[in-house]
Amino acid sequence: MIEIRNLQKSYGDIKVLKNINLTIQDGEIYGLVGRSGAGKSTLLRCINGLEKYDLGSVKIDGFEISQHSDHEIRQFRKNIGMIFQHFSLMERKTVYQNVALPLECWGYNKGEIDKRVRELLKLVDIEDKIHDKPRVLSGGQKQRVAIARALSLNPKILLCDEATSALDPKTTKAILLLLKKISESLGIAVVFVTHQMAVVRAICHKVSILEDGEIMANGTVGSIFLNQPQALKNLLGDENEEFIAATGKNIRIAYADNSQILSAMAKELDIGFSIAWAKVEKYRDGVLGSIVINIDEGNVQKVGDYLTAAGVKWEAVHSE
Ligand SMILES: Nc1ncnc2c1ncn2[C@@H]1O[C@H](COP(=O)(O)OP(=O)(O)OP(=O)(O)O)[C@@H](O)[C@H]1O
Numbered sequence: 001m002i003e004i005r006n007l008q009k010s011y012g013d014i015k016v017l018k019n020i021n022l023t024i025q026d027g028e029i030y031g032l033v034g035r036s037g038a039g040k041s042t043l044l045r046c047i048n049g050l051e052k053y054d055l056g057s058v059k060i061d062g063f064e065i066s067q068h069s070d071h072e073i074r075q076f077r078k079n080i081g082m083i084f085q086h087f088s089l090m091e092r093k094t095v096y097q098n099v100a101l102p103l104e105c106w107g108y109n110k111g112e113i114d115k116r117v118r119e120l121l122k123l124v125d126i127e128d129k130i131h132d133k134p135r136v137l138s139g140g141q142k143q144r145v146a147i148a149r150a151l152s153l154n155p156k157i158l159l160c161d162e163a164t165s166a167l168d169p170k171t172t173k174a175i176l177l178l179l180k181k182i183s184e185s186l187g188i189a190v191v192f193v194t195h196q197m198a199v200v201r202a203i204c205h206k207v208s209i210l211e212d213g214e215i216m217a218n219g220t221v222g223s224i225f226l227n228q229p230q231a232l233k234n235l236l237g238d239e240n241e242e243f244i245a246a247t248g249k250n251i252r253i254a255y256a257d258n259s260q261i262l263s264a265m266a267k268e269l270d271i272g273f274s275i276a277w278a279k280v281e282k283y284r285d286g287v288l289g290s291i292v293i294n295i296d297e298g299n300v301q302k303v304g305d306y307l308t309a310a311g312v313k314w315e316a317v318h319s320e
Contacts, residue, residue, distance in 0.1 A: 001025055002189060004049060007056035009042060016042050017053070018213045024206075026156070029183050029190045031221070031286075033235060034210035040193040043210070044159050046173060047191065048080045049073040069186055078106065081150030084164040087142040089134040095121065095145050096130050097240040102152045121146035122176060129134065138169035147178065149184075158182070160192045164199055176203045195273075197236065201225070201283040209235060225288045226254045226313050248294045253307060253314045257286040262293065265306050271299050292317060 007020040016039050021236055024030045032040045045051035046058055049065050053273040053312050058065045098118055103113045121127045124144040134142055143163060150158060160179070164172040180203045183190045190206060200221055202209050208218035208230040216231035217224060224232055254259055259280070265275060296301055300316070307314040 001061060002191070003059040003086070004047070005057045005059075007043075007046060007053055009039075009046060009051070010051040016213050017046070018214075020215060022208060022218070024191060026186045026187050026189050027183060028206060029180065029192060029204045032193045032210060033191075033193060033195060033197065033200060033205035033209035035235065037197065037212075038210040040210055044161055044191065044193050046172060047083060048156075048159055049077055053308040061115070073144060078153045079156045080159060081153070081157070082159045082161070083143065083146045083150050083153035083163045085165045087134070087139075087146045089142055089145060089149075091134050092239070094131050094133055095126065095137075098134070098145055099148045099152055102188065106153060116152060119149075120151055123182070124148045133145070136169070139167050140174060143167065143171075143175050144178065147175075147182070151182070151210060156188055158188055158190045158215060160194075162194055163192070165194070165196065172199070173202070181249065187190055187266075201281060201288075203284055205284065221283055222256050222285060222288065225283065225290070226256055228254060228290075228313075249297050250292050250294055250302050250317045251300070251303060251307075251314055252290070252292045252317045253312055255290075255312055257287045258312070259289060261307075261310060261312055262291070265303065265310075269299070269302055269306055271295065271303070273303075 001026040002022070004020055004022040007017055008015065009017040009311065019042060032043060034040050042051060047060070053066065059274055060076075060079065065073060068076065085313055090101065093101070099117045099120055100113050103116060110118070116126070121130055124147050126141055126144045129137060129141060134145065137145065158179075164175055167175060176199060179190055181187070191201060199238050204221050206219060207221050208215045209224070209229070210216070211234065217229035229318070253261070262273070273293040273295045276294045277290060278290070280287060280289045304314065
C-alpha cells in the first residue's frame with residue numbers, strides 16, 4: 001500500500017507539489033492525470049525515492065522514504081518497478097539480457113536468472129523474441145520487454161510514466177490489457193501517470209486529477225466521470241466539445257450502466273426530446289454515458305424532478 005500524506009515539494013521558489021494526500025491499495029490501478037507541468041512525474045519520483053521532498057510523508061508498506069539513508073532507499077527500490085514512455089532498454093543487449101540485468105545486479109545465480117527471465121517473457125508474451133536486440137522490435141514489443149524487466153525483482157508496485165504515450169491505439173490497448181492482467185494476477189499496485197483519459201477509463205480503478213501541483217479531484221473513475229468536476233472539464237477541454245441546440249432547454253445528464261433512462265423517461269412523462277450531444281464510453285467496470293438532451297422549456301421542471309428521483313446526475317447547460 002502507498003500512503004502519501006501532506007506531501008510538499010518545491011524547486012527553488014516554485015511549489016511543484018502542494019499538500020498531496022493519496023492512498024493506493026495493493027491490487028489497485030491508480031491513474032494520475034493532469035496537464036503538462038502539473039507535477040505528475042515529480043510525484044512519481046517522490047514515490048520511488050528518486051526525489052527528496054520538503055514536507056509530509058510517503059510510506060510504502062510502512063517504509064517511510066524520508067527517514068532512511070540513500071543506501072537503504074536503494075535497497076528498498078527493489079520493491080518498485082518502473083516503465084517509461086520510451087522504454088529505456090539497453091540497445092546493445094538482447095531481450096534476454098535486458099530482463100536479466102536487474103537480477104544480475106542483485107547477485108542472483110545463473111540458474112535462478114534463467115528461470116525467472118523465461119517465466120517473465122512468457123508472462124508478457126514475447127518469448128519468441130528472446131535473442132533479439134531492441135532495435136528489431138516494435139514499440140509494443142519493446143514495452144513488453146520493459147514490463148518484464150520492471151517485474152524481474154518481484155516488485156510490490158509498478159510505476160508507469162506515460163507508458164503508452166508513444167504507442168498506436170491498438171498497441172496501447174494490448175499493453176493496457178497486459179498491465180491489467182499483471183495487476184490482477186500478481187496483486188501489485190499499478191500507478192499510471194498519463195495525460196490520456198482513455199487510459200484511465202480503460203484500466204484504472206481510481207484517479208487523481210492534478211492541477212498546478214494540487215489534487216483537484218479524486219475518486220473512483222466512475223464517480224469522477226459522473227460528477228464531472230471542474231478539473232475534469234478543464235482537462236478534457238476540446239475533447240468534451242458539445243453541440244448545443246439554440247432553442248428550447250439543454251439538459252446534460254450523466255449515467256453509469258443505465259442506458260435506458262432516457263427512453264423510460266420519455267415514455268413515463270410522455271414528452272419528446274432531441275439529442276444535442278452525446279458520448280457513450282466503455283470504462284473498466286461498465287458503460288458511462290454523457291448526453292445533452294434538448295427539451296421544451298415547459299418540461300424542464302418535470303424532467304428535472306424525474307431525473308433527480310431516478311438518482312441521475314443532471315444540469316441545465318446553456319448554448320454558447
Ligand atoms: N529538476 C527540476 N528542476 C526544476 N524544476 C523542475 C524539475 N523537474 C520538474 N520541474 C518543474 O516542476 C513542475 C512539474 O513538473 P513535472 O515533470 O512533475 O510535471 P508533469 O505533470 O509530469 O509534466 P509532463 O506531463 O510534461 O511530464 C514543472 O513546472 C517543471 O518545470
